[in-house]
Amino acid sequence: MGRTxxxxxxxxxxxxxxxxxxxxxxxxxxxxxxxxxxxAESQVPLKRLYRIxxxxxxxxxxxxxxxxxxxxxxxxxxxxxxxxxxxxQVLAVFDWLAEWFDEPAFRxxxxxxxxxxxxxxxxxxxxxxxxxxxxxQQVLNELAAAAGGxxxxxxQLMILVEGATAVAALAPGPAxxxxxxxxxxxxxxHAVR
Amino acid sequence: MGRTxxxxxxxxxxxxxxxxxxxxxxxxxxxxxxxxxxxAESQVPLKRLYRIxxxxxxxxxxxxxxxxxxxxxxxxxxxxxxxxxxxxQVLAVFDWLAEWFDEPAFRxxxxxxxxxxxxxxxxxxxxxxxxxxxxxQQVLNELAAAAGGxxxxxxQLMILVEGATAVAALAPGPAxxxxxxxxxxxxxxHAVR
DNA sequence: GATAGGTGAGAACGATCGTTCTCATCCTGG
DNA sequence: CCAGGATGAGAACGATCGTTCTCACCTATC
Numbered sequence: 219m220g221r222t223x224x225x226x227x228x229x230x231x232x233x234x235x236x237x238x239x240x241x242x243x244x245x246x247x248x249x250x251x252x253x254x255x256x257x258a259e260s261q262v263p264l265k266r267l268y269r270i271x272x273x274x275x276x277x278x279x280x281x282x283x284x285x286x287x288x289x290x291x292x293x294x295x296x297x298x299x300x301x302x303x304x305x306x307q308v309l310a311v312f313d314w315l316a317e318w319f320d321e322p323a324f325r326x327x328x329x330x331x332x333x334x335x336x337x338x339x340x341x342x343x344x345x346x347x348x349x350x351x352x353x354x355q356q357v358l359n360e361l362a363a364a365a366g367g368x369x370x371x372x373x374q375l376m377i378l379v380e381g382a383t384a385v386a387a388l389a390p391g392p393a394x395x396x397x398x399x400x401x402x403x404x405x406x407x408h409a410v411r
Numbered sequence: 412m413g414r415t416x417x418x419x420x421x422x423x424x425x426x427x428x429x430x431x432x433x434x435x436x437x438x439x440x441x442x443x444x445x446x447x448x449x450x451a452e453s454q455v456p457l458k459r460l461y462r463i464x465x466x467x468x469x470x471x472x473x474x475x476x477x478x479x480x481x482x483x484x485x486x487x488x489x490x491x492x493x494x495x496x497x498x499x500q501v502l503a504v505f506d507w508l509a510e511w512f513d514e515p516a517f518r519x520x521x522x523x524x525x526x527x528x529x530x531x532x533x534x535x536x537x538x539x540x541x542x543x544x545x546x547x548q549q550v551l552n553e554l555a556a557a558a559g560g561x562x563x564x565x566x567q568l569m570i571l572v573e574g575a576t577a578v579a580a581l582a583p584g585p586a587x588x589x590x591x592x593x594x595x596x597x598x599x600x601h602a603v604r
Numbered sequence: 605g606a607t608a609g610g611t612g613a614g615a616a617c618g619a620t621c622g623t624t625c626t627c628a629t630c631c632t633g634g
Numbered sequence: 635c636c637a638g639g640a641t642g643a644g645a646a647c648g649a650t651c652g653t654t655c656t657c658a659c660c661t662a663t664c
Binding site: 247376 | 439442443519520523524525526527528529530540541563566567569570571572573574575576577578580581582587590591593594597
Binding site: 264265 | 642
């Protein structure tokens with residue numbers, strides 16, 4: 219059948235392509251990275267690349283989709299590992315952001331970057347970006363509700379998360395996350411009274 | 412002398428080029444807009460275009476520079492026109508953001524978009540983006556100091572401004588600005604006690 | 605009114621990119 | 635050992651882009 223473990227089966231090729239796409243598209247932007255650079259970084263021949271992803275647009279959409287899944291899963295995992303107190307879980311969001319901002323490869327929100335670069339087309343990019351932000355908003359809404367905050371708390375946390383990310387995009391480092399964390403603490407304090 | 416009012420002198424050509432660059436680069440992204448599209452929109456011949464801006468990079472830098480100056484001046488004007496109370500001036504920032512988010516052409520922060528698209532090169536883009544954010548931070552610091560807030564207030568307002576802008580980039584409309592305004596009100600309330 | 609210099613419109617050029625095609629090579633089944 | 639189908643490496647193709655060049659035309663001076 220040929221898929222019993224040859225030199226590189228399609229699944230591994232797909233992983234390597236998405237690894238290369240993630241590293242290159244996120245670092246340099248989508249339009250600045252050509253398919254040949256993806257091929258060089260992934261070591262997957264062009265022919266196979268185009269068999270797995272029939273066009274660049276499909277690769278971009280798959281990159282954003284996997285980036286979204288990993289990002290949100292990382293956030294959820296970090297939050298779940300936090301101390302049981304729901305308020306601590308809210309604050310854990312910002313601790314996780316601080317770690318993210320400190321990564322050398324950090325370059326802001328991949329979805330806002332892609333959207334700013336590509337505009338509304340192709341629609342797949344827009345869809346993934348919107349889905350990502352809706353998912354983040356839902357995580358924050360759940361945490362806000364568990365912490366007993368008012369209805370607006372989820373949306374307020376969203377502004378803090380996005381604000382810290384945008385500020386860190388121009389001046390990387392954990393400082394914006396810590397500031398946003400302090401603001402979230404104030405919001406939670408308010409919610410209590 | 413030739414500059415006494417011919418059909419179109421270089422100053423007018425420059426304005427038309429920057430108008431076209433602003434509309435097109437901001438809406439569609441820098442890389443997605445070719446020089447010929449700038450020529451078509453501005454009605455300035457290519458030859459003249461390249462005499463005024465010797466390369467696309469120079470046009471992009473000039474576009475971002477003028478965009479920055481207009482944006483910051485608009486903010487300062489709106490803030491200055493607000494009620495004399497320094498706290499009202501802080502809140503006026505978010506009223507101005509609400510108006511901005513409601514413009515049909517709104518597509519998030521032009522500088523973050525350009526930075527996300529182009530990465531660190533060319534350096535001119537990076538410089539203008541950094542200068543823009545530093546200027547915004549200074550405006551907010553001044554307002555925070557005038558309102559008698561703590562040292563951190565300026566940086567906190569920055570996170571609110573950037574957060575509202577990022578959220579609005581995916582879901583345009585004044586709602587994020589209003590929410591950020593409410594959060595700023597809470598910060599000012601805290602600062603008072 | 606003739607001429608020289610600059611202008612506008614668009615063709616042309618070289619590079620790059622997304623995508624496809626060629627062909628030598630290799631692995632598989634008989 | 636041999637035929638054949640798939641694979642990999644990279645050339646090739648068509649489109650697009652940034653930039654430059656051509657050339658007819660206009661304008662302004664002597």
